[in-house]
Amino acid sequence: MKNLDPSALECLAALVDEGSFERAAVRLAITQSAVSQRLRALESSVGQLLVVRSRPLRLTEPGRVLLRYARQWQALRADAERELDATVRPDERLPIAVNADSLATWVLPALDPLVQDGLLLELIVDDQDFTHERLRQGAVLGCVSTVSQALRGCSLDPLGAMEYVAVASPAFVARELPRGLHRCNFAEVPFLVFDRKDDMTQLWVEQAFGVRGPRLRERFVPSSEAYVQAARMGWGVGIVPLPQVPSELARGELVLLHPQVRVHVPLYWHCWKLGDQHRPGSTLGRIGDALVAGARAVLQPLPATGSGA
Template sequence: MLDRDQLETFAVVIEQQSFEKAASALSITRGAVSQRIKALEESLSTVLVLRDRPVSPTPAGEVLLRYVKALRIMEGSALQELAPQPKLHAPVPLSIAVNADSLATWFPEVLKELLLSQLVALEVIADDQDHTSQLLSRGEVIGCISTSAKAADGFVAECLGAMEYRCYATPDFAVSAFPDGLTVPSVLATPAVLFNRKDSLHDDFLKSRFGFPIDRYAKHFLPSPVALLEGVAMGAGYGLIPSTQAQPVVDSGRLVDLCPNHRVMVDLYWHHWELEPPLAHDVTALIVKVAQRELVSRAVEEPVLVVAGSDDSARGPRHASPAVASNKTKADCNTH
């Protein structure tokens, strides 16, 4: 049997990324923290913690951290069921990682149901895919949204559907900057609005549009979906925006679609533990249900630019490389 105090101390050390901060959080001495971690490592005959700054788990530590997180979730769920009155026990802490464009469009429907249930104390981390994947593998989050179809060992990637992006500008900007439509000379002379320097979605769009790469054009970087939309809507440039996010502004006449017959589709996947506690399984089911209702079905046969692979920015999609199938990908977005 693993010692619960040792397990909890180990988890807090990883979460706080420091022995000193963990000691403060647990109201014990720094020496007591070290002794518990050492005893746990000896009982398992393996090193669990890299004593660097910041502290991080070893591969064995990542496995153990996932176990502790699952244990916390199962314990919290059991205490809620055993409580004499509904909602008497504290909500169960859960952490998930979500890309910014999802947070700005369809994911609030998930948040509404989770937060109003009062069953979980939710932490949402918006970050780039490389970092969120590390958070998932370490057990710091129970799942993350990614454009990669390939799941790591011990995880499952479920297809959620696709986000649709279109290229927008204000009517005045479109007339002045693109009098002859979206041409190579006009693109080179006109600023585009991008999410950040890692955002290659606009490059992918232009390459698909013209048949060759174009990257030497002026760029504004606004690392927020709301700020990016407002930047385009104020006439600072043109850019790719999720169509659901832009639709109210289009309906008001403030934005027009520069390429009505050219959309960009981005497949999204929910990566989660292969063996989930019941509460985490319920969260996965909710995310899949809402996504399949709100996202675009890829069954529609229409010429589109499909972006899949690894997303290097918090916005989400970024590379037009083929999605790599995995035996742990539960559904193919192309048949969703």
């Protein structure tokens, strides 16, 4: 395999991010023909097909391998530009994957100093049990995940445990639960669920009532903020991160159901190892340090463990 052309790797990343040759060309400020030429040159260099020209575009397995290198190259270039006091170009976005509940509670405040300092981030939202797959595929440089083991070539830092509780509006409780929520009536009560990947409601019911695989009446609300609003409006019982609802609880807009039952979800920060990413000033090091500090100010502590390798 010949030396890989950084501009071709950048082209591959742009194709994945934008989903088409046309939008990738706009992002890179080149022609569609130039995008095609760079991709063909990269495929010729490695001797394998990297992109399936379908709608939407799909990466082959070799394409996913090279995408990981493309992401790492982007981060290393951002480091070099920063150390040289160069201006990071407007199209240089660094993608990381986070879960919606973390985004709604502690991620934005944690990253705000870096963003105010000019760092360009692309936050990709997925369930905390699935963000790790995006890292494995090379779609992101780092992720907040429930996975406690580091991928080969990645590092891992414990963040803490998100604490989930059951809440409902006082009006809903008066109407639907005059005698409380219990083992004999939970199957008849509507519960709010984020999306079809979300198993938090089932986990809470299993822990609260000792029922495995409970069948529930579900109302799907795929937004952390709208989910809380739906609970306030009386759509159903919601299982929410405790750090997301202190004001609603204090104002009496929501009440805790079985407050002793709390589901703790451990979270970890994973990122690709790029040389010494923990050196002062490195892009991934700064992101990781900010997320660790921000998470530990909000989340419950995890048992002490060493970082993954």
